Amino acid sequence: MQFLIYILLYPLLWSISKLPFRILYLISDCVYVLLYYIVGYRKKVVTNNLELVFPDKPADEIKKIRKKFYKHLADMFLEMAKTMSISEKELKKRFHIKNPEEFKRLEQLNKSIILIFGHYASWEWAIVIQQYINFKGFAVYKKLSNQYFDKLVRKIRSKFSTYLISTKETITTITTHETSGVKTITGFLSDQSPRATRDVYWGKFMGISVPCFTGAERLAKNLDFSTAYLKINKVKRGYYEAEIVTLAENSKDFPNYQLTDVFLRELEKQIYDTPEYYFWTHRRWKHRNKKPKL
Template structure:
């Protein structure tokens, strides 16, 4: 079934120009407004927790702006299966490459941290050709073997090396003498069995993965925050911001606090571009 769905629907749609895919996005959004809304309870619950002082009308307005962007995100993700390198770069531009250029001149690798904000799938496809380092992306493999293969091929076709979560330590060892930038998504909800760092995020006690800070300290990597901004429909800009140049000397938790704060700032500025459909606060602080 997955193979049929891909070859009869997803792949043919990916050849359509973006204006045609946006027509489908508009149609999907209309369907959601008519009642078939994806994870509506989760979205409204998350927004209410994050912005307790906002009236219901404003929460509702943010939610529908989010769904408007979410439908576009789906359309743009479909396009990635057939997008050219030139189009990908034109749609997702690195605006200050000199930050990583300077690190490359010093033969320094980096960790690039950020959240599920704006279009992270386009980031995966378009970023590697624009930086001097080899881009490594940590991800959770899909359970469906066919879609895992197709999504991996799409994401990595312009240079990104995908790193399954279970092979992170092994990959760091393999690339420790190479010039790399390794991406960490910092807004995923950890499991109970994992070591977590507790902080305040969007007004909530929040468990955050500690891996980015740990690996930065262990391998002496510079930590950089990646801030994506939506310029207009289908076009984004990525800006790098240095968080910590000397990770081993940073106080415990300082790097994690800083990167979480930067993501929170982005969300407060334009909350409709964060992924509100996931249950971010499943873990409760002991």
Template structure:
């Protein structure tokens, strides 16, 4: 892994083409999951269009894999050049006012470059919420990648305790909020891409309890290896907020749906996002 990570990025992109061919045509990596997700999310498209989207996703995913590897040797100057924040004032205005901020992202574009590049763009610590991987080697490898520019990590389970302990310390807390929750007592159901979709409710509870402004992080691919991060305020951190109304989660779902429809091949379709089904007692908003 270290040897591959040391290769120049243009060489790694050559490797990505090999990975793309293997995943799309030989291994057919999670092909049933990918095509099912695409069919359900875009019922207006034909079967040929679904297959074309799947191929575009596999190429994106292969490039994403080598970009994550390359992160091990990327310099701060290179990351700043490849990840732009055209309206970072949306977040910095809150920081300059003395507030911590909750930033909500998704598995779109290259989400692994966001925490590392964000740390370089801000004057306060960037803290990522993560779920430890089952494989110890890859968990350690990814932990080192994500923290190599000075960003911090906190596990999902420890987030509330961490925020309480660091209440007086300014920071940007970053979460990927499009994951699929299994616990019926901790999820909110809404429609996403024509499907009943469950979301974690942690963003609403964190914002309400700690009076955090909330910013949506739109990860947009400009071209291969270059990304634009557009920020959108979902909550100002000062208005009244009832966490049981899930105002923030609903706003996040609508922004996410808009971004996926704008660049469908750049989303993580191999993930079983809709594997959990709504129970009879749970209603869809």
């Protein structure tokens, strides 16, 4: 069944990826209508999330943000497909690195880099970052259940020299390279929700106490890597700008969880400023009332 789904969808995705952007976004407009008005894809989850983190906003403003988000979501779906055939030149034009010199400065410290970012704007096109740095690039991801699409995603990312590694592979892969003297830059999407267990770190995100992933921070501290935040903004439809914000040159010197908290504060600023570009379909706050008692 997995292979059948793959061979049915792959030609469609490839055909979409070859379309010019002006046609791509006409299709995106249709996808928006389908997602928002017809299917209502996770509309309740999105609404609940927005009402939870913006309790003072009136219903009509929540609705406006929700509509803008679904338009952005549709664009992202089509842009993800476009990644299959987009050229390096085109991707650099559409995903502009504002301060590439900061990567060079961090490289000169002769320390591997942990790059943290959230599900904001276009995290998919961040794979172009590898073209601005000499360190070997990795991105931590959750394996797809469909093995054929999982292989396809790995192939797409690797054409820009960024290699995907699963969460289970992360420590071994990065440690092995570090031991061998190979400096790396590893990207972590760190704003998702881990299980609400006793040993997990509970921090504040958008003013709400939630369990937080701390794997990126722990790896940076244990191996004394530098830590940076990738601040991605949407400039206009189909165009993004990213800024490298250094959080720590010597991560081991920071108290536990401080880097995680600083990352969340940086991401919050972007969400408060332009909320429609955050990934509201994810149930990020589902464990907010489940903190185990000690």
